[in-house]
Amino acid sequence: MKLIIGNKNYSSWSLRAWLAARQSGVAFEEMTVPLLGEDWEALKSGTDEIAPSAGKLPVLWDGDAVVWDSLAIIEYLADKVGRERFWPKADDARAMARSMVAEMHSSYLPLRRSLPMNIRARVEGIEIGPDVRADIVRILTLWAEARARFGKGGPYLFGSFCAADVIYAPVVSRFLTYGIGVPGFAQAYMQAVWEHEWMQAWIAAAEAEEWVIEQFEVGAPARA
Secondary structure (H helix, E strand, O other): OEEEEOOOOOOHHHHHHHHHHHHHOOOOEEEEOOOOOOOHHHHHHHOOOOHHHOOOOOEEEEOOEEEEOHHHHHHHHHHHHOHHHOOOOOHHHHHHHHHHHHHHHHOOHHHHHHOOOOOOOOOOOOOOOHHHHHHHHHHHHHHHHHHHHHOOOOOEOOEOOOHHHHHHHHHHHHHHHOOOOOOHHHHHHHHHHHOOHHHHHHHHHHHHOOOOOHHHOOOOOOOO
16 A cells, blocks of 8 residues: 655644554555645646545555545545444444544534644644634534543543544644643543554654645744
């Protein structure tokens, strides 16, 4: 398998696909394409490996099979290695996990636009508008319900690390970057995600990157 991703510091959807690939247990080759760089338009239109997605990342190749969109990649890998590796076994837990994943995939545009993922940055005193705050409250409410109902078996949303944690990992990063205040249960969950060995590997790679995308550095400290 080959996974094509964007900059690790900024690309939240690439993080999701990469975590899913790690969760699958299948060996994969990794290729990083710098987003929005000088050669971005040429890369989008002239790179056969990216062409099936119309230039959107991530893209997963598995032989002749090509999958783009992070949720599609999760589902493809779940079919490939066994769905129990990605989804809770119990019907009620799996139902909630699927709904939470789908909601993250289709919602929270104010949060995404106002608080772009930037793993390297720590921003103080950012003003949170009512629409972004509503997204934060909704996410924390879902986290609380998942942990209370299904989280007894471990530190993650449904106990064991699963597709829901894959999908919400970039939200953990955003909350840390922008200093979003959260209750104790959420702090413990965020710490578990942030300290996961795969997240630590991604974070180290993000910090080592030299690319800077200015539009995602709003309010972030200047970097050399």
